[in-house]
Amino acid sequence: MFKPSFSKRSDIVSRPGGEVWAVSDRARERADAGDDIIFLCVGDPNFDTPEPILDYVRARLGVGRTHYSPAAGEPVLRSAIAAIETRVSPHPCSADDVIIFPGGTNAIYSVLSCLLDPGDKLVIPEPMYIGYVGIVDALQLQVQPAAFSAAENFRFDIEVIKAAITDETRAVMINTPGNPSGAMATPEQLRELAAYCRERGIWLISDEVYSMITFARRHTTLRAAAEHLDNIVVIDGLSKSHAMSGWRLGWAVAEGPLAERLADFGGATIFGCPQFIQDAAAFALEFDRYFVEEMRSAYEARRDLVVQRVNRIPGIRCEAPEAGMFVMVDISQVADSSLAFAEELLDATGVSVLPGEAFGPGAARHVRVTLATSEIELSRALDRIEAFLSVRASGAA
Numbered sequence: 001m002f003k004p005s006f007s008k009r010s011d012i013v014s015r016p017g018g019e020v021w022a023v024s025d026r027a028r029e030r031a032d033a034g035d036d037i038i039f040l041c042v043g044d045p046n047f048d049t050p051e052p053i054l055d056y057v058r059a060r061l062g063v064g065r066t067h068y069s070p071a072a073g074e075p076v077l078r079s080a081i082a083a084i085e086t087r088v089s090p091h092p093c094s095a096d097d098v099i100i101f102p103g104g105t106n107a108i109y110s111v112l113s114c115l116l117d118p119g120d121k122l123v124i125p126e127p128m129y130i131g132y133v134g135i136v137d138a139l140q141l142q143v144q145p146a147a148f149s150a151a152e153n154f155r156f157d158i159e160v161i162k163a164a165i166t167d168e169t170r171a172v173m174i175n176t177p178g179n180p181s182g183a184m185a186t187p188e189q190l191r192e193l194a195a196y197c198r199e200r201g202i203w204l205i206s207d208e209v210y211s212m213i214t215f216a217r218r219h220t221t222l223r224a225a226a227e228h229l230d231n232i233v234v235i236d237g238l239s240k241s242h243a244m245s246g247w248r249l250g251w252a253v254a255e256g257p258l259a260e261r262l263a264d265f266g267g268a269t270i271f272g273c274p275q276f277i278q279d280a281a282a283f284a285l286e287f288d289r290y291f292v293e294e295m296r297s298a299y300e301a302r303r304d305l306v307v308q309r310v311n312r313i314p315g316i317r318c319e320a321p322e323a324g325m326f327v328m329v330d331i332s333q334v335a336d337s338s339l340a341f342a343e344e345l346l347d348a349t350g351v352s353v354l355p356g357e358a359f360g361p362g363a364a365r366h367v368r369v370t371l372a373t374s375e376i377e378l379s380r381a382l383d384r385i386e387a388f389l390s391v392r393a394s395g396a397a
């Protein structure tokens with residue numbers, strides 16, 4: 001009799017999601033059963049892909065752009081990204097430095113695969129995007145967490161990163177603007193961190209998928225800030241900025257030998273992304289002026305609404321994030337555990353938020369609220385949260 005046995009790697013990535021996901025799984029089950037659930041736990045933009053991009057992709061399908069593509073990506077897209085990188089940076093960027101992947105997640109997986117071996121140590125700041133966990137586990141990397149301070153609203157702090165680096169650290173992976181915190185690194189911090197890593201022979205990877213959703217100031221990419229480019233890699237994509245999460249389109253920008261490795265790795269494991277999607281991505285990047293700004297300002301209005309409303313509700317508070325799609329709400333005055341709070345909130349109100357525990361122990365007294373939903377839904381959710389906390393405070397719950 002055949003008894004299926006699987007690799008350790010697949011065992012690792014097949015683990016159940018754990019308690020933090022149980023809350024949103026339960027919310028989904030209740031919604032499927034017909035309950036009025038408001039999902040404030042999602043990271044998927046609620047905007048449809050802008051119409052001109054849809055028209056363009058239909059046209060490209062119509063002219064037969066349905067064949068294999070070069071492993072590193074279509075020249076038209078690589079050149080469009082290189083032109084943007086050149087515009088925003090003192091360092092010119094060549095199309096050869098840009099490698100296309102099916103989404104930022106795969107770009108991160110590929111970059112880490114090319115840079116690190118099982119057992120290698122990698123510094124990642126916390127709170128940390130949950131999606132990194134599966135990747136670093138699958139690659140059997142050892143994460144050295146660098147915990148940003150909850151009391152300082154998780155601001156990007158390079159002293160904390162430096163303190164986490166040891167002689168064994170092979171790479172540092174930062175996320176600016178950050179998920180879930182919305183904190184942004186300054187150009188000076190990026191420059192200093194890149195130089196610090198370079199002196200120690202360490203790679204610095206920067207995940208910048210929220211680069212176009214900023215409120216306080218414009219994003220500066222690591223590539224523009226760093227003096228030398230040989231130890232750095234920047235990852236970005238269209239999922240968030242262009243509301244194109246389902247198109248699965250991301251990229252990495254790296255110099256010389258690493259770019260070649262990434263192209264070879266992509267060739268071996270993906271064998272190219274769809275031509276029509278890459279054509280549409282190049283089109284989207286060229287003609288995105290209006291709709292990217294429209295979405296960005298919608299996120300800003302939602303952020304302002306959430307921040308104002310939350311700070312008027314006794315017991316909870318939040319700071320305005322500088323960027324990104326989320327607000328971290330401090331629930332420490334009303335609960336000891338964000339997990340228990342998220343469960344109680346879902347049971348009592350049908351509002352689903354993500355417990356901060358998901359992003360690391362430092363965020364265990366926060367819950368993450370998404371801005372990827374309409375102002376009407378956000379207001380409805382905040383009405384329910386306000387009523388819930390008021391009843392709870394009066395002891396009538």
Ligand SMILES: Cc1ncc(COP(=O)(O)O)c(C=O)c1O
Nearest residue numbers: 043103104105129179237239250
């Ligand atoms: C910080 C961060 N990096 C990467 C990703 C993955 O993006 P993609 O859709 O391009 O795979 C996400 C998605 O939520 C994210 O929040």
